[in-house]
Amino acid sequence: MENPDEDTEWNDILRKKGILPPKVSVVEKPPPSPPDPKSLLEKLTADELEEKLNLAEDGGLDEEDAKFLEEYRRKRLAKLQEEASLAKFGQVREISKSDWKNEVSGAGDAYVVIHVAQRGHLLCNIVDTHLIELARKFPAVKFLRGESALCIPDYPERNLPSLLIYQAGDLKHQLIGPEAVGGKSITSKGLEWRLAQMGVLKSKLTEDPTKRIQISTITGRSTNRLGRRDYLSDESDDSDD
Known part of the structure; x- marks a missing residue:
């Protein structure tokens, strides 16, 4: 018996007559594209990368792979050195009036955040705590603290806390007074968000974290008012009895 799936003239006639079903064409899937060597290398640990480099030096890789690996190592090393050179602060240091100019102008292109406090x-104590955390988290930013009475005599207490932000010796931004820094509900992440919006630091936050606090506070107040109305309603019902 003839195979109905074969490509024969007779089978083609039968398909045209509708006696045989149309031949199902097999679509060949294209071969998967080779993985990007860079993405593979970025997943390697430092030890695994060193092992591959040693293999290249011993002639265990072809010339093209060895060149690519060496170029990748060079770029990766340059990036690590750049990050290390930027991460040179990492703490909040106390300064006096006489230190102010040198500390600001001697930071190069790095941002300098000075907390004028009391x-x-x-x-101010709360901001101090948050800035210590941010200084550790963002060591490329220079965080300083100066007593208002010593650094800026007769500085109004209503302006505390104040954050003065410099770059390349110039005053770029100022956050003056309680509301500017986030008010009584200020958090480390809230302060991080404010500084990130000014370009002072690179944050991974994607939205203002203080919005959630505000929504929560509003919801809490609404619930309290609702509870108060319920209480008054119950009290009124009891008095009617």
Whole structure:
């Protein structure tokens, strides 16, 4: 018996007559594209990368792969050196009035954030705590602290806390007073967001974290008002009895 799937003239006639079903064409899938060597290398640990480099030096890789690997190592090393050169601060240092100019102008292109504060001031103490955390997290930014009475005599207390932000010796931004830094509900992430919006640091935050706090506060107040109305309603019903 003739195979109906074969490509014969007779089978073609039968297909045209509708006696045989149309031949199902087999679509060949294109071969998968080779993986990007760069993406593969980026997944390697430092030890694995060193192992491959040693293999290249011993002649265990072809010339093209060895050249690519060496070029990748060179670029990766340059990037690590650049990051290390930027990460040269990492803490909040106390300064005096006489230090101010040198600390600001001696930072090169790095951003300098000076917290004008006062010991014993509640909100200044909170900002101090948050800046210590941010200084560790963003060591490429120079964080400083100066007592208002020593650095800027007669500085109004209503302006505390203040954040003065410099770059290349110039004053770029200022956050003056409680509301500017985030108010009583200020958080480390809220302060990070504010500084990121000014371009002072590169944050991974994708939205203002203080929005969630505001929504939560509003919801809480609404619930309290609703509870108060319910209480008054119940009290009124009891008095009617």
